[in-house]
Amino acid sequence: MTISFRIDRILGDRPFAEVGDPVLAVNDEDRGLLAVAGTHVAVAGMHEFGSTAPVGVYGIDDLTCRALLRARYPVHAMAFHPRLPLLVVGTGDYDGGYFFEGELLLLDLETGSATSLIEHELGRQVLDLEWLNEQELRVLVAPPDDWQDTDAWSEGHVAVVHRPDWKVVPPRSITGYDLAGPRGAAPRTDRREDARQTVSGLSTNWDPRRNVRAVEELSDGRIVATLDGVQLETWLPVGRRQWAVRDDDGGGRDIVIAADERSAWVGLVRPPWEERAQAVVRLALQDGAQLDHNAPGGPVSLVRCADGLPALAPAGRNGERSRLRIRRGSRVYFRETVSTQDGQQPGSGEAWLAAADLGAIPVAERPREPRRAEVDHLCPYSWKPGETHFAGPGVETADGDLIYAGTVYHSHGLQPGGSFVVRRMVASEEPTWVFRTDRKATDLDHDMETVYVTYDDGEIVGLDLRDGDVRRRRHLAVAGVPVVATALTVAGPGRLLIGTTDGRILDCSAVQGLSRKRSPSQGRRG
Numbered sequence: 055m056t057i058s059f060r061i062d063r064i065l066g067d068r069p070f071a072e073v074g075d076p077v078l079a080v081n082d083e084d085r086g087l088l089a090v091a092g093t094h095v096a097v098a099g100m101h102e103f104g105s106t107a108p109v110g111v112y113g114i115d116d117l118t119c120r121a122l123l124r125a126r127y128p129v130h131a132m133a134f135h136p137r138l139p140l141l142v143v144g145t146g147d148y149d150g151g152y153f154f155e156g157e158l159l160l161l162d163l164e165t166g167s168a169t170s171l172i173e174h175e176l177g178r179q180v181l182d183l184e185w186l187n188e189q190e191l192r193v194l195v196a197p198p199d200d201w202q203d204t205d206a207w208s209e210g211h212v213a214v215v216h217r218p219d220w221k222v223v224p225p226r227s228i229t230g231y232d233l234a235g236p237r238g239a240a241p242r243t244d245r246r247e248d249a250r251q252t253v254s255g256l257s258t259n260w261d262p263r264r265n266v267r268a269v270e271e272l273s274d275g276r277i278v279a280t281l282d283g284v285q286l287e288t289w290l291p292v293g294r295r296q297w298a299v300r301d302d303d304g305g306g307r308d309i310v311i312a313a314d315e316r317s318a319w320v321g322l323v324r325p326p327w328e329e330r331a332q333a334v335v336r337l338a339l340q341d342g343a344q345l346d347h348n349a350p351g352g353p354v355s356l357v358r359c360a361d362g363l364p365a366l367a368p369a370g371r372n373g374e375r376s377r378l379r380i381r382r383g384s385r386v387y388f389r390e391t392v393s394t395q396d397g398q399q400p401g402s403g404e405a406w407l408a409a410a411d412l413g414a415i416p417v418a419e420r421p422r423e424p425r426r427a428e429v430d431h432l433c434p435y436s437w438k439p440g441e442t443h444f445a446g447p448g449v450e451t452a453d454g455d456l457i458y459a460g461t462v463y464h465s466h467g468l469q470p471g472g473s474f475v476v477r478r479m480v481a482s483e484e485p486t487w488v489f490r491t492d493r494k495a496t497d498l499d500h501d502m503e504t505v506y507v508t509y510d511d512g513e514i515v516g517l518d519l520r521d522g523d524v525r526r527r528r529h530l531a532v533a534g535v536p537v538v539a540t541a542l543t544v545a546g547p548g549r550l551l552i553g554t555t556d557g558r559i560l561d562c563s564a565v566q567g568l569s570r571k572r573s574p575s576q577g578r579r580g
Contacts, residue, residue: 071557072108074557076090091129092109107125126157131194132144142158169225213235310363319421334354350422359384380448386412454480457505493509497541530552
């Protein structure tokens with residue numbers, strides 16, 4: 055059997071959904087187009103899934119998204135080509151210690167493909183763009199670095215780049231020589247208010263929603279979700295938002311619904327520079343009123359256990375890489391680094407799969423973190439000697455196995471085949487099956503037959519629960535425009551709730567079809 059996916063309903067849809075909070079808007083009156091760049095944000099908070107700055111191109115008449123790109127750096131400039139269906143986008147940022155990095159991107163409005171044009175691997179921070187004619191592009195770039203150069207923050211170099219046909223410019227073909235030019239004043243202008251006024255003039259319904267981190271459904275048909283800047287929100291079955299609890303800090307992350315469905319525990323996000331403890335709050339599902347508050351001793355994952363009650367799983371101090379989040383566990387599972395020698399630095403040593411029995415944590419004290427005496431170290435976290443495995447989302451199956459996602463550490467970042475989903479018995483070091491791919495998983499859940507996994511490039515994969523074979527994979531899209539999923543919950547047989555980076559909630563059906571022969575390119579095993 056194979057699985058196909060169908061979007062039946064969209065919550066949180068609105069004009070300019072793809073870009074969130076606009077920072078720059080440029081129009082092309084002749085073609086009736088508007089390019090809007092959104093704020094550069096960490097996807098799903100604290101860099102769990104990287105960071106991006108979206109750029110959407112919209113039809114002014116109907117506000118439909120015609121093309122979309124996601125830039126690695128903040129966007130500073132955009133310009134439509136005077137004749138060709140092209141948009142140039144200038145991005146860049148300071149690397150925090152020396153260089154002004156960035157890209158000059160060329161977006162083809164017909165194909166939707168984007169090309170990075172600057173040859174140097176670090177690129178240059180692009181501050182302004184202007185087409186002088188069909189072949190010449192005026193480019194204002196920051197100096198390459200600020201070494202002994204305080205004026206580098208307020209000045210730039212002006213160059214005119216000539217190409218006979220911009221439609222066929224090869225990637226990374228603009229050299230440092232092309233970008234050489236006289237230096238002068240280059241004020242960094244904030245155009246965010248102008249951009250907001252532009253989009254508000256076209257629609258008052260835009261809303262800078264970003265990064266749905268968790269989504270659940272109540273028995274009365276309401277849907278609850280956490281996202282950037284919102285601790286928790288509820289949606290009525292008719293598709294209208296009932297209420298939302300705003301949060302000026304990070305917003306909400308994990309959700310555990312109480313058995314009586316009168317309240318929900320929510321784990322909140324704290325930026326990594328915050329000294330305050332991560333908070334866990336209990337909110338009334340009638341109106342969002344706060345009923346309780348918990349301040350754990352360190353980073354935690356809030357999980358719903360197999361008994362339906364909440365628990366706090368230690369998340370380690372190594373950021374998202376240590377955050378193992380197992381839903382519906384018969385124990386509280388987490389990844390823990392255990393020192394193997396005297397005198398080692400805290401946090402160094404070997405990573406283990408650790409667990410605490412639920413019976414050792416009194417119900418009256420839930421949710422709380424397990425105490426040291428309650429923790430057992432079950433087996434090494436990595437099943438391959440010499441590999442360091444980082445944590446991710448997961449779930450316990452009905453027969454007590456764990457299925458979870460993670461990545462393999464490499465000094466140069468995630469490598470091909472370095473992302474995995476594994477099924478393993480907790481009493482055995484050897485996995486039952488392993489599915490490998492090249493992108494980081496954002497969430498996963500399963501039903502009686504299929505494990506559904508979402509990835510940070512917008513792909514969703516359905517794996518056979520028994521053997522890990524690929525049953526279906528596709529990239530998610532709304533109205534033909536790619537979206538990236540950051541939250542996934544199986545809400546019932548053949549029904550998925552998916553939260554996205556652009557703040558939308560997709561109510562989807564997973565439809566079974568005839569089996570197909572598995573292609574070797576569909577994933578790597580082992």
